[in-house]
Amino acid sequence: MIKSFTMRLGLILALSIATLVFLLTIALTSLISHRASDALEKEIGERLSTTSHQLADKLDFYMWSRYQEVQLLQGLDLEDRDETRRLLDQVQTNIPAFSWMGVTDADGTVVASTNGILEGASIAERPVYLEAQDAPFIGDVHEAVLLAELLPNPTGEPLQFVDISVPLFQDGSFQGVLATHLSWTWGKEVLEHFNRTLHEQVDDTDLFVVSGRDNVVLLGPDDMVGNPLPVSFTEGASVKEWDDGQDYLTGMSIGEGYDEYPGLGWQVVVRQPTAVAFAPVETLETRILWIGLLASLVTAVLGWLLASIVTRPLKRITETASLMEQGKANTFPHQSGIEEIESLAFALESLVTSLTESESERVHFEKLANRDALTGLSNRVALREQLNQLHASKEPYVFFYLDLDGFKAVNDTYGHAVGDEVLVEVAHRLQALPIEEVYPVRLSGDEFFLMFPRTERSTQQIREVGSTLIEMISEPITLDIVSVKVGASIGASIWSPPEPPHIAIEQADDALYRSKANGKHQLSFHESLS
Template sequence: MIKSFTMRLGLILALSIATLVFLLTIALTSLISHRASDSLEQEIGERLSTTSHQLADKLDFYMWSRYQEVQLLQGLDLEEPDETRRLLDQVQSNIPAFSWIGVTDADGTVVASTNGILEGASIAERPVYLEAQDAPFIGDVHEAVLLAELLPNPTGEPLQFVDISVPLFQDGSFQGVLATHLSWAWGKEVLGHFNRTLHEQVDDTDLFVVSERDNVVLLGPDDMVGKPLPVSFTEGATVKKWEDGQDYLTGMSIGEGYDEYPGLGWRVVVRQPAAVAFAPVETLETRILWIGLFASLVTAVLGWLLASIVTRPLKRITETASLMEQGKANKFPHQSGIEEIESLAFALESLVTSLTESESERVHFEKLANRDALTGLSNRVALREQLNRLYDSEETHVFFYLDLDGFKAVNDTYGHAVGDALLVEISQRLRTLTIDELYPVRLSGDEFFLMFPRRECSVEEIHQIGKSVIDTLSQPVTIDTTFISVGASIGASIWSPPEPPHVAIEQADDALYRSKANGKQQLSFHELFE
């Protein structure tokens, strides 16, 4: 009877210890799996958002290039139509994207054009003339009207154009309009290039370019072009249900123009079926679960086999494991004299160490995602998190939107390697600024953002801080024995809760443009605070 009772008690102890170790392993495995999956889902969403932003920048840069070329032709002599026509034909030959270029007189009659098309005809009622009598005009994508039957159309598809036109003046008097029609085929080429590149990396992905004017799809899958986009989005990555009933992970960016080209507000949308996008997450979770289950099974079997002869040492191990789960211990007690117990303690410690290292790596990669790879400053992702924390603050902050003056010339003259070295030096100087609780960020290129609490600073004192920043950044830099100098322009605004921080950032950005327009190398405040 005594022997029978003893055996049952040993079995109960063995099962209890095995169950405890099993639960410990599953808890740790579940924690690591959950956090790793969240991080991977965020990374996938940011990848789609980055793709949409890159395509929006590509489209805006192309339009900026054509916009610059059109402005270069403003000096045409309207009194020499033959010479003007020859020059326009030459421009079209070198830049085939211009389907038609024409020059009108002050009444809107075409006096010279590529291949003589529409010469003598009036375009006085067309937006390309009406909207460009005082300032340059950029029109959104539209189908051809006057030129539909006059231009070559080998595909037979409806011709679509983007208009760019500028007024022509002589001695301050309006002489006419230089009007151009850009073939929308270039947009399809850009989208096709992105599609090919994207599909090499990501499966089942669709790209859309949507008009701000009427929410119509300008570029995208053939069955959706010309139709309103059926789903509304905000910038960033979200999961939405589309009209086909399927959930898609979607990234969206808005074209904001390039340099002095204001942009047409095209929205670029990238979508991928959620099941495809998050398939790596499910694979990761399954893999971690199986590893955890396997480790738990091994541990449970060892505990069951050894419980009858090592009840006391295993109890110590179990108690220590519980303390480790609570964060009150970081290693298992040393077991001596019994080789099996030593092995078990070592296996458990290795398992916990491995899981802990995985968590540390995840935290490390999160930190990398919040840092600019070149300068080490916080990036846009980190700034968004910092601004989210400001919602809980009742303290007023000063925002500086900063842009380097002359940086493009450094890149053009000395190359991008020197430009990168200069950006690193500028970032080091920003770090050393003696401004309490300064938070410096590199936004992109040579654009930076500074944020610090206002406290008792007056507007005049903020001006002095900005001047000190400009003076610091304007000091010459020596790179490979070359002395390089750049300046800095700053736009400033003041954010006070509960106003959304992004409003103050936009105000600082507007003020920066004023600094640039007023001669650079200065600080301009948002007009509400001047």
């Protein structure tokens, strides 16, 4: 009877130990897994959103470049048509993306054009003429009408153009229109380049460029081009079910133009099946679960073997485990002279160590989600979190919105590797600014953001801080193979909580454009502080 009772008691104690440790393991595993999964999903979503933003910026920058080139031709001598035709041919030779360029008279008749195409014909009914009589016109992607037969596409596909046209005036009198058709082939080339780069880093992704006018897919998988996008999105990252019944993690950005180019509102969408996107999350969750289950199994076996002598020490161990769950203890008590109890305590401590290491992995992934991979500075995600933390304070902050001057020339001349080294050095100089509590952020490309408490600084003192920063950045940067120099333009504003911070950020951005327009290499305050 006593032996039977002892065996039953041993079984009960062993099962109790196993159950207790299993529940503790499940609780800790669930907490760590949930937090790690959230951090990973956030980081993966931000990565796709950033990719779509970069492609939208690249498309807008390309259109801005062509827009500027067309505007430079507004000074054409309309009296000398041969010279006008020669200049147009020269521009087309240098920039083949211009499929056709032509100058009309005031009635819309083409008087000079590249290769003489459409000369003498009227385009008076075409938007490229009608919409550009008073102000520059930028038309969205459309198929060729008048030029379809004159400029056949070697691929056999219908020609598609983007229009850029500007009015021509002489002594204040309307003389005609400079009209251009940009081949949409350049957009396809940009998308293909992005696809190649993206597929080297991320598996199974699709890129779309969608018209902001009618939601039609302009670029993307062949079976979807020309059709409306089947799902609606808001900017940022989200999970949506598409028309194929599959869930995708999707990042979306809307092109907002560049400098004077207003943009066409193109939506750039990047999608990836959730099964692929969140595979690292599932791997991490599985690993954490197996660690917990293995630790539970080891503990149960030890409990079965030692149940007859662990009743009293087990109570102390259980109490300590409860305290550890609450964060009030971090080690188990050592039972001198009782080898089995020491083994049990060691197994439990190993479990906590393993789970703590998993927590460290979560912290690591969280840091990745909040840091710019190249410079190590905080990124947009970290900036939002920092502003949310400061929103309840009453202390005003100075915002600097900063853009590098001359960086594109360095990139174009020496390549992206040198450009990356320049960005890293600029980040170091931002961190070295002799201001307390300075918080530097890399937004994207060569755009940075800086904020620090205003304390009692006057507008003049803030301007002096900006001048110091411009001087620091303008110092030559000596690299292994070359010495380069860049400058900086800064827009400044003041954020006074609890005012929403995005207002002050937009004000600083507006002020940055003033610095650019006034000659660069300077700081401009928002007009509210001027």
